[in-house]
Amino acid sequence: xxxxxxxxxxxxxxxxxxxxxxxxxxxxxxxxxxxxxxxxxxxxxxxxxxxxxxxxxxxxxxxxxxxxxxxxxxxxxxxxxxxxxxxxxxxxxxxxxxxxxxxxxxxxxxxxxxxxxxxxxxxxxxxxxxxxxxxxxxxxxxxxxxxxxxxxxxxxxxxxxxxxx
Numbered sequence: 001x002x003x004x005x006x007x008x009x010x011x012x013x014x015x016x017x018x019x020x021x022x023x024x025x026x027x028x029x030x031x032x033x034x035x036x037x038x039x040x041x042x043x044x045x046x047x048x049x050x051x052x053x054x055x056x057x058x059x060x061x062x063x064x065x066x067x068x069x070x071x072x073x074x075x076x077x078x079x080x081x082x083x084x085x086x087x088x089x090x091x092x093x094x095x096x097x098x099x100x101x102x103x104x105x106x107x108x109x110x111x112x113x114x115x116x117x118x119x120x121x122x123x124x125x126x127x128x129x130x131x132x133x134x135x136x137x138x139x140x141x142x143x144x145x146x147x148x149x150x151x152x153x154x155x156x157x158x159x160x161x162x163x164x165x
Contacts, residue, residue, distance in 0.1 A: 012083040019078035
């Protein structure tokens with residue numbers, strides 16, 4: 001049952017903790033196209049250090065499937081459910097998966113973290129006339145952040161995509 005249908009779309013699966021790789025292997029054997037972004041981190045034990053690959057998004061997998069076959073992955077013992085958005089299974093665009101794959105494969109991006117922006121965090125503006133200026137977050141909405149630029153004595157509204165933590 002190879003998922004090559006034109007109607008297949010990327011969905012997000014939620015797995016049991018630390019079951020991402022097991023679920024990925026079983027779903028791939030069942031003919032699904034599955035993607036689990038991985039990051040390389042340096043782990044230290046008392047006697048050694050070792051580079052270890054771990055999932056970038058713990059307990060999440062991306063799976064390309066059709067609406068007709070969407071129930072099949074839920075039979076896997078490691079899969080708990082799909083992630084829903086507005087009452088429907090969340091769909092991820094192909095371009096977003098490609099972008100994620102591109103970021104992960106670059107050597108310089110192997111060690112990074114995903115974290116929430118919080119009020120009071122210091123940020124650096126990455127675009128526009130005030131590029132490279134530091135600001136402090138005052139308010140946060142879904143797409144915009146209001147921040148204070150102390151050195152210029154003003155508040156600005158920024159798109160989240162224009163920032164670097």
